[in-house]
Structure formats: C-alpha cells, structure tokens
Amino acid sequence: MPPSKKANLQKANLTGVNLSEVDLASEEVDLGLADLTGADLSFAVLHGLDLSGVDFKGANLWWAKLKGANLQKANLTQANLGGADLKGASLKGANLQKASLKDADLTRANFEGANFTGANLTGANLEGVNFEGADTTGAIGL
Secondary structure (H helix, E strand, O other): OOOOOEEEOOOEEOOOOEOOOOOOOOEEOOOOOEEEOOOEEEOOOOOOEEEOOOOOOOOOOOOOEEOOOOOOOOOOOEEEOOOOOOOOEOOOOOOOOOOEEEOOEEOOOOOOOOOOOOOOOOOOOOOOOEEOOOEEEOEEEE
C-alpha cells in the first residue's frame, strides 16, 4: 500500500506562522487540534478541511475560503474572519468571542451552541444560518 500523501500536522504548534494565500485544501493537510494562534491565513484556501478543535485565537483569516469546513469546537477568539467564505461550514460549539466576521458569507453555516459574545457580524450574509443555542450576548450586526 503506498504511503499517504496527506501532510499530518495534527497538534502541531504553528503559532504566528504565515500561510496567507496558501491552498491547504489541495495539499490534503491534516491540521486537527493544531495551534494556529496569531497565524496569518488571509486569503488561504481551506475548503472542506477538518479543522475541528484547532486554536485560531487572534488569527487573521481575512477573506479565507472555508466553504464546507469542519470548525467544530475551534477556538476563533478575537480572530479576524472579515470577508471569509464560510458557506455551509460547521462551527458547532466554536468559540468566536470578540471575533470579527464583518462582511463574511455565512450562508447555511451551522453555529449551534457557538459563543459569539462581543463578536462583530456587521454586513455578514446570514441566510439560512443556524444559531440554535448560540450565545450572542453583545454581538453586533445580528
């Protein structure tokens, strides 16, 4: 059996790394539970990746492509997701406290049980979004 082509970065410490404009979806990267605190992922392509439990605290995901990604229980506290494409993404139980989702496309995203305390969703596309059980205390733009 040939070796897997998937790059295994599970639980990797990638704090502050610059991955802007990188297409990680086509590279088949496994970032499960990785630490991307303060990383620059602006314009990165992360469509359909399993990013559950990943720590994106303070990360720059400006205009990142996250369509259909699994971000369940991800830590996106104070992350910049401005203009990001999160169509159909699952963020069940994710922490988006004080995150910026200004002008993000959240069409049909699942935020069940997510924490949006103090988050900014100004101008975001909220069509078909599931906020069931989410904490939106102090969130703006809803």
